[in-house]
Amino acid sequence: MSQKLNTPKGTRDFSSLELKKREYLLNVLKDCFKSFNFQEIQTPSFENLTTLTGKYGDDEDNLMFKILSSGDKIKKADIDAFKNNKLSKFSNSLSDKALRYDLTVPLSRFISQNLNDLSFPFKRFQTQLVWRAERPQRGRYREFLQCDVDIIGESNILQELECIKVYDSVFNRLGFPKVDLRINNRQILEGVSKLMKLETVTEIASVLDKTDKIGIDGVMKELKGRNLSDDSINLLKSLLDIKGTNQEKIENLRNIFDSNNIFLNGVDLLDEIIYTSQKFNLNNINIKVDLSLARGLSYYTGTIIEVSSPKEYEIGSIGGGGRYDDLVQKNNPKLSGFGISFGFDRIFMILDELRLFPSELNSSKSFLFLNFGLELDSILSYLDKLREKNITCELYPSNVKIKKQLDYANQKGIDYVVIIGDEEVKSNIFKLKNMKSGSQSSIDISNFLSEIERIS
Amino acid sequence: MSQKLNTPKGTRDFSSLELKKREYLLNVLKDCFKSFNFQEIQTPSFENLTTLTGKYGDDEDNLMFKILSSGDKIKKADIDAFKNNKLSKFSNSLSDKALRYDLTVPLSRFISQNLNDLSFPFKRFQTQLVWRAERPQRGRYREFLQCDVDIIGESNILQELECIKVYDSVFNRLGFPKVDLRINNRQILEGVSKLMKLETVTEIASVLDKTDKIGIDGVMKELKGRNLSDDSINLLKSLLDIKGTNQEKIENLRNIFDSNNIFLNGVDLLDEIIYTSQKFNLNNINIKVDLSLARGLSYYTGTIIEVSSPKEYEIGSIGGGGRYDDLVQKNNPKLSGFGISFGFDRIFMILDELRLFPSELNSSKSFLFLNFGLELDSILSYLDKLREKNITCELYPSNVKIKKQLDYANQKGIDYVVIIGDEEVKSNIFKLKNMKSGSQSSIDISNFLSEIERIS
Numbered sequence: 001m002s003q004k005l006n007t008p009k010g011t012r013d014f015s016s017l018e019l020k021k022r023e024y025l026l027n028v029l030k031d032c033f034k035s036f037n038f039q040e041i042q043t044p045s046f047e048n049l050t051t052l053t054g055k056y057g058d059d060e061d062n063l064m065f066k067i068l069s070s071g072d073k074i075k076k077a078d079i080d081a082f083k084n085n086k087l088s089k090f091s092n093s094l095s096d097k098a099l100r101y102d103l104t105v106p107l108s109r110f111i112s113q114n115l116n117d118l119s120f121p122f123k124r125f126q127t128q129l130v131w132r133a134e135r136p137q138r139g140r141y142r143e144f145l146q147c148d149v150d151i152i153g154e155s156n157i158l159q160e161l162e163c164i165k166v167y168d169s170v171f172n173r174l175g176f177p178k179v180d181l182r183i184n185n186r187q188i189l190e191g192v193s194k195l196m197k198l199e200t201v202t203e204i205a206s207v208l209d210k211t212d213k214i215g216i217d218g219v220m221k222e223l224k225g226r227n228l229s230d231d232s233i234n235l236l237k238s239l240l241d242i243k244g245t246n247q248e249k250i251e252n253l254r255n256i257f258d259s260n261n262i263f264l265n266g267v268d269l270l271d272e273i274i275y276t277s278q279k280f281n282l283n284n285i286n287i288k289v290d291l292s293l294a295r296g297l298s299y300y301t302g303t304i305i306e307v308s309s310p311k312e313y314e315i316g317s318i319g320g321g322g323r324y325d326d327l328v329q330k331n332n333p334k335l336s337g338f339g340i341s342f343g344f345d346r347i348f349m350i351l352d353e354l355r356l357f358p359s360e361l362n363s364s365k366s367f368l369f370l371n372f373g374l375e376l377d378s379i380l381s382y383l384d385k386l387r388e389k390n391i392t393c394e395l396y397p398s399n400v401k402i403k404k405q406l407d408y409a410n411q412k413g414i415d416y417v418v419i420i421g422d423e424e425v426k427s428n429i430f431k432l433k434n435m436k437s438g439s440q441s442s443i444d445i446s447n448f449l450s451e452i453e454r455i456s
Numbered sequence: 457m458s459q460k461l462n463t464p465k466g467t468r469d470f471s472s473l474e475l476k477k478r479e480y481l482l483n484v485l486k487d488c489f490k491s492f493n494f495q496e497i498q499t500p501s502f503e504n505l506t507t508l509t510g511k512y513g514d515d516e517d518n519l520m521f522k523i524l525s526s527g528d529k530i531k532k533a534d535i536d537a538f539k540n541n542k543l544s545k546f547s548n549s550l551s552d553k554a555l556r557y558d559l560t561v562p563l564s565r566f567i568s569q570n571l572n573d574l575s576f577p578f579k580r581f582q583t584q585l586v587w588r589a590e591r592p593q594r595g596r597y598r599e600f601l602q603c604d605v606d607i608i609g610e611s612n613i614l615q616e617l618e619c620i621k622v623y624d625s626v627f628n629r630l631g632f633p634k635v636d637l638r639i640n641n642r643q644i645l646e647g648v649s650k651l652m653k654l655e656t657v658t659e660i661a662s663v664l665d666k667t668d669k670i671g672i673d674g675v676m677k678e679l680k681g682r683n684l685s686d687d688s689i690n691l692l693k694s695l696l697d698i699k700g701t702n703q704e705k706i707e708n709l710r711n712i713f714d715s716n717n718i719f720l721n722g723v724d725l726l727d728e729i730i731y732t733s734q735k736f737n738l739n740n741i742n743i744k745v746d747l748s749l750a751r752g753l754s755y756y757t758g759t760i761i762e763v764s765s766p767k768e769y770e771i772g773s774i775g776g777g778g779r780y781d782d783l784v785q786k787n788n789p790k791l792s793g794f795g796i797s798f799g800f801d802r803i804f805m806i807l808d809e810l811r812l813f814p815s816e817l818n819s820s821k822s823f824l825f826l827n828f829g830l831e832l833d834s835i836l837s838y839l840d841k842l843r844e845k846n847i848t849c850e851l852y853p854s855n856v857k858i859k860k861q862l863d864y865a866n867q868k869g870i871d872y873v874v875i876i877g878d879e880e881v882k883s884n885i886f887k888l889k890n891m892k893s894g895s896q897s898s899i900d901i902s903n904f905l906s907e908i909e910r911i912s
Contacts, residue, residue, distance in 0.1 A: 005568050007499070046599075071518075082533060154853045
């Protein structure tokens with residue numbers, strides 16, 4: 001009995017056609033990153049758990065794909081933890097590695113490991129897979145490609161603006177409609193959290209990030225179920241209620257809230273970015289101050305941004321990033337970093353839906369030599385010569401009925417069929433059949449190479 | 457206290473320079489595969505364990521990186537198995553997925569899942585990472601890139617020869633010295649195993665594969681420790697003792713051994729491949745019949761081949777492959793496949809050692825605009841225009857001492873520094889400093905774009 005085999009949940013195979021499209025998109029991204037002189041690095045698919053855990057937040061840590069210890073290491077299984085239903089502890093006793101959850105934490109490990117060989121500010125790009133054990137849904141996979149650029153070792157706002165400009169250039173090159181880039185600063189939220197008597201903004205970050213979907217009332221409702229005073233909740237409401245242009249929002253922030261240093265610093269930075277962005281000739285990006293934007297990952301400490309999908313095809317956020325001051329180890333002070341990420345798979349879906357892929361992803365022609373079971377010598381030497389010129393060609397792999405060989409050519413999208421049978425060998429001509437038009441021509445064999453090169 | 461962070465054992469980071477070399481090698485491989493009209497596919501990094509296990513052999517199954525079940529699934533842990541020291545069973549109760557061990561078994565799953573959408577013979581190439589929990593050593597990593605081509609659904613020897621030709625073309629394009637390609641047929645070994653009263657050749661495959669290292673005497677010594685009759689051991693010795701040219705070896709095979717069908721079939725296939733290979737104009741490959749070649753993986757059923765590294769830099773095998781008749785599910789008959797693999801990382805080491813990488817992997821020039829803290833408007837628009845033409849350029853990310861900015865340019869290998877300060881703005885010229893030669897020129901600002909384009 002043949003058993004039905006499948007890809008694991010939330011993962012995908014890619015066909016040749018899909019890969020050509022993916023290659024196009026990846027090249028647009030990489031060319032753009034290179035034009036800004038970001039340098040590429042790659043890191044291993046898995047990292048030691050000590051590198052990864054405690055950086056993202058508890059919920060995120062639980063979404064990592066951990067790698068089961070092998071050999072004798074598995075003897076360290078904490079059976080007591082299992083019996084006491086401490087599954088997380090049990091799980092940690094069985095693993096010391098996990099698949100990459102993002103590209104930022106591996107970057108911070110890379111820098112700390114290569115500190116003496118790098119020059120700062122270090123501008124790197126990285127396009128590699130990441131894995132998250134989330135529930136799969138439209139546009140969300142368990143294995144997906146992330147494309148990141150980061151600047152490490154420089155804390156002024158030119159870095160934020162350069163990365164926003166990278167977004168703008170990529171979307172421009174792809175022919176995207178204009179998209180909104182929402183921006184906020186974690187220090188503003190930290191300042192407000194302090195006024196609310198919270199330890200840190202991460203206590204309310206996940207609720208805040210839902211504002212888009214459930215509205216301010218929804219957020220208020222969720223918060224009322226928690227151990228928060230009415231004063232605190234109203235304070236947050238007055239933050240979310242701030243309306244107006246970017247500049248009006250920033251002014252209102254200064255007017256409404258009692259100042260504390262971290263809050264004021266955040267407002268100043270946001271103000272400076274909004275002001276300076278006007279010099280940056282952004283064509284594809286609307287910058288929108290969004291005071292409800294919090295972003296889940298706990299490593300962010302300053303500016304945070306998120307790019308929405310175009311209104312023409314809404315599929316949630318297609319990129320995001322932020323500043324992190326405490327992620328990259330170096331003895332006092334730590335190296336401040338700012339970085340952004342492109343959601344490759346969602347951008348791919350948008351290109352597909354809005355028909356923005358170039359119509360000709362591969363314009364070179366392919367040739368199939370029919371197999372008549374004759375002596376191979378001359379045909380093989382023709383194949384050699386074409387392949388040396390990177391012309392795509394093949395001999396049908398066995399001597400079967402011509403009908404079957406032509407079916408193969410059609411199914412595979414072959415452009416031309418080359419016919420060199422007994423008759424052709426005798427008369428020193430070969431036949432070339434155009435599979436798209438059906439037309440057939442006879443050509444002197446001495447012109448073989450020049451003729452094929454001409455049409456390929 | 458800052459903790460020292462590292463890549464996990466047997467894995468590597470790649471710097472920008474290494475990635476440029478890897479990209480060169482990968483492009484040579486892919487261009488060659490495409491010229492033979494193999495179609496690219498990609499599969500997920502992990503597969504269900506039901507897909508992977510039982511195909512490679514028990515030892516290999518134990519070298520897979522399994523993924524720890526997450527959430528409530530971990531409650532299925534088989535604690536009894538743990539207590540009874542059945543670690544493998546315990547381990548299997550904790551996991552239902554594993555990282556790819558090779559690209560062939562995922563291919564067989566891909567085909568079985570997409571049977572109705574594919575046309576056969578199906579020629580695919582795939583260049584993706586694989587993971588093996590082996591002890592790391594020189595040229596052997598736990599995460600490494602495999603580059604495979606396979607032809608599925610056709611069993612005649614043209615497929616073997618086409619793949620051998622792919623090896624030849626790749627090595628030719630890379631400028632490699634000539635390499636040995638050792639060839640054998642599992643059916644010959646199965647036939648001999650039958651004469652030896654063994655169940656299957658896999659019982660002695662791993663010993664046979666050591667012949668290269670420990671010699672025939674070494675093999676005999678290892679076998680004597682096992683439960684084999686002297687007759688059986690002598691029979692195997694007479695196989696390994698066969699010497700001579702390829703044709704002489706094949707003749708001796710026919711003469712020495714009592715015939716059984718599977719054995720004779722294997723000899724005939726080997727004979728036919730050796731004979732036909734002469735038509736294939738192989739420049740970089742010496743085909744050598746090696747009757748001790750067994751290859752570990754248990755899915756091989758016919759021709760098996762292995763490519764040795766060049767004598768100029770010996771690092772073990774740099775590729776291998778074989779025919780598998782029972783791997784790709786389809787209701788009677790199964791689809792026969794033949795495929796080969798390139799050991800990317802070892803080939804990389806050889807290119808590096810023999811200085812075969814092109815000297816100029818990236819010939820385009822890079823430009824750094826010094827940051828004088830002036831109004832950004834005009835500089836930003838210059839950057840925009842250059843980047844639109846994919847010219848690599850950047851503004852130094854902050855207004856620090858010029859010495860520091862020039863150090864950055866030197867460390868990063870910047871080709872030209874662009875100087876537009878107060879003075880330059882006033883006089884409508886800009887200065888261009890060649891960082892390699894140290895020379896500096898003053899150019900009228902109206903010629904900015906044309907001048908940069910000229911030298912980039």
